[in-house]
Amino acid sequence: MQESSAMEQKTNGNSEPGSVLIDGKLGMLRAILDIIIPADTGFPGAGDLGASPYVERNATKSPHFTRLLLDGLVQIDVESYATHKKNFTDLKVDQKIEVLRVVEENATAFFELLIRYCYNFYYTHPKVLKLLGLETRPPQPKGYQLHTIDLSLHDKVTARGQFYRQV
Amino acid sequence: MEPFYDLNDSITGVSGFNGDPAYPTKSPRQTPPVPLGRLGDTVAKGFNELGWHWWPSDSAIISQPFNGRKGCNNCGPCDQGCTIGAKASADITHWPQAIANGAILKIRARVREVTIGKDGLANGVIYYDHQKNIQHQKARFVVIACNGVGTPRLLLNSVSPLFPDGLTNSSGCVGKNLMFHPYAMITGVFDNNLESYKGPNGCSILSHEFYETDLSRGFIRGYSFQVLRGSGPLNTALGGLGQYPVPWGKRHRGVFDERFGRTITISVCGEDLPEPHNRVTLDPILVDGDGIPAPKVSYTMSNNSLKMMEHGANRAKEVLEAAGAKEVLTQPLLRPSGWHLMGTTRMGLGSQDSVVNQWGQSHDVKNLFIIDGSIFITAGAVNPTSTIQALALYIADYFKRQARHLLE
Numbered sequence A: 001m002q003e004s005s006a007m008e009q010k011t012n013g014n015s016e017p018g019s020v021l022i023d024g025k026l027g028m029l030r031a032i033l034d035i036i037i038p039a040d041t042g043f044p045g046a047g048d049l050g051a052s053p054y055v056e057r058n059a060t061k062s063p064h065f066t067r068l069l070l071d072g073l074v075q076i077d078v079e080s081y082a083t084h085k086k087n088f089t090d091l092k093v094d095q096k097i098e099v100l101r102v103v104e105e106n107a108t109a110f111f112e113l114l115i116r117y118c119y120n121f122y123y124t125h126p127k128v129l130k131l132l133g134l135e136t137r138p139p140q141p142k143g144y145q146l147h148t149i150d151l152s153l154h155d156k157v158t159a160r161g162q163f164y165r166q167v
Numbered sequence B: 001m002e003p004f005y006d007l008n009d010s011i012t013g014v015s016g017f018n019g020d021p022a023y024p025t026k027s028p029r030q031t032p033p034v035p036l037g038r039l040g041d042t043v044a045k046g047f048n049e050l051g052w053h054w055w056p057s058d059s060a061i062i063s064q065p066f067n068g069r070k071g072c073n074n075c076g077p078c079d080q081g082c083t084i085g086a087k088a089s090a091d092i093t094h095w096p097q098a099i100a101n102g103a104i105l106k107i108r109a110r111v112r113e114v115t116i117g118k119d120g121l122a123n124g125v126i127y128y129d130h131q132k133n134i135q136h137q138k139a140r141f142v143v144i145a146c147n148g149v150g151t152p153r154l155l156l157n158s159v160s161p162l163f164p165d166g167l168t169n170s171s172g173c174v175g176k177n178l179m180f181h182p183y184a185m186i187t188g189v190f191d192n193n194l195e196s197y198k199g200p201n202g203c204s205i206l207s208h209e210f211y212e213t214d215l216s217r218g219f220i221r222g223y224s225f226q227v228l229r230g231s232g233p234l235n236t237a238l239g240g241l242g243q244y245p246v247p248w249g250k251r252h253r254g255v256f257d258e259r260f261g262r263t264i265t266i267s268v269c270g271e272d273l274p275e276p277h278n279r280v281t282l283d284p285i286l287v288d289g290d291g292i293p294a295p296k297v298s299y300t301m302s303n304n305s306l307k308m309m310e311h312g313a314n315r316a317k318e319v320l321e322a323a324g325a326k327e328v329l330t331q332p333l334l335r336p337s338g339w340h341l342m343g344t345t346r347m348g349l350g351s352q353d354s355v356v357n358q359w360g361q362s363h364d365v366k367n368l369f370i371i372d373g374s375i376f377i378t379a380g381a382v383n384p385t386s387t388i389q390a391l392a393l394y395i396a397d398y399f400k401r402q403a404r405h406l407l408e
Helices: A002-011 A025-036 A051-060 A063-084 A093-106 A108-122 A126-131 A151-158 B002-012 B037-050 B095-100 B147-157 B233-238 B252-259 B303-322 B385-405
Strands: B110-116 B122-128 B134-138 B142-144 B183-189 B203-207 B223-228 B263-270 B279-287 B293-298 B327-331 B368-370
Touching (some): A025 A093, A051 A063, A063 A093, A093 A108, A108 B233, A151 B037, B002 B385, B037 B203, B110 B147, B142 B147, B147 B293, B183 B303, B233 B252, B263 B303
Parallel strands (some): B142 B368
Antiparallel strands (some): B122 B134, B203 B223
């Protein structure tokens, strides 16, 4: 009984009901997303910001994306071992980039979805919007103020006279 | 047509600034032009540097309150729907008046075919209502407004012994001569923060410098430039209007920061030519949710349009560089740009080579009218909606005056 419980604990240690990622795969996804958008000049990496649960949650909504995600992560693992004999999470940054470039070329559909969900999470996150100098509010009801154009800029155009073909 | 453009503008609410030398004098615009901000100042200077035409574009977006609608407050994502009603759309401009005058609007219904009586006149339509029940709506006159793909699809689906090749298709023209507006997207990246994500994201400045035919360019007809705003942070990262995604990895932050709020996109809107091989037919297998044959769109860009797009892309690059762009990104042909749909039931004098007459009235079926972009003979190089609506009013006016005599 104890041995069985220990096995269950090992495989389900970081998963929640409805998850598709177990056995450290969520941590691997986090490491991947920190390469997709790395920490830079005060901005957090996408993985550190918390993008991996978001990506996984979206995968659970679509059987197609679930498969793409699981297959894609396996390919990343396979490529990591094939070229560096290590888990992806144990590679150096440049090695991780190299592995992801290979997988990007070989698993285009997976990679495009990964990028899309990563960017979706990152660039709608209040912390990132604040760092970009934006107000974290919806566009309405305030909108934005804009100045009107300098009307003297039209002078050169109007000086040309009629510019349409009379029929 | 001018009185009907004016009438339509008064219903729609158009912002703009009269005096454009590329047009005859228009009636006063309903509201002043939408503000152009730093983006407008910057690109206008580029056009002026080259001595090329430009003007603040008329927009169907009111800049001040009009007809009970609020003025635009420059929030940006117009194409996702305007929550304050500043951007015009028929549901808030024309439909309320039509319903107030007695029109009955049936929603969540789908027309399957137009029916014909033994006398060769249209006598109604068969449609699926909101509960998916089949109905026959009888009518003395039938008016179709499903635009460049939907209208030929409906006509080709309306087969009868009198019209074995589709309704009102004695000419064989139904579905043929499909015209799009091919688009190129040329984006300039600037050092200054232009706050380009602020403001209505459609056209801000228009140029007709290369609108008319000049055979020395190697193609006939021409194009307009439409200067577009930038994107918000997410769309900037995903690639914006021109579809240039910010690369992942070490360069991500730097490239994003270079682009966000610092881009101006010039779209090149080209005038397609009518060519019979560009057409709408019925798909032999695909159907919609009600089992109605789906349209099949067959389109090949002509050499004329390809040369036009190349010329336009190069000229747009010149404008952006003259305006101070440090980098120019070129999307020479926007793949998903077939959104203006015209020409597939074109007007003409006779039934040998056209589908409707100058009043949108079918040559073959006297009580059948078409009032959408499918009746265009040429595409022009500007957005067609204003003309479609003006034509609809023009035809409706004719119908109103002549209804008693139309079947004589």
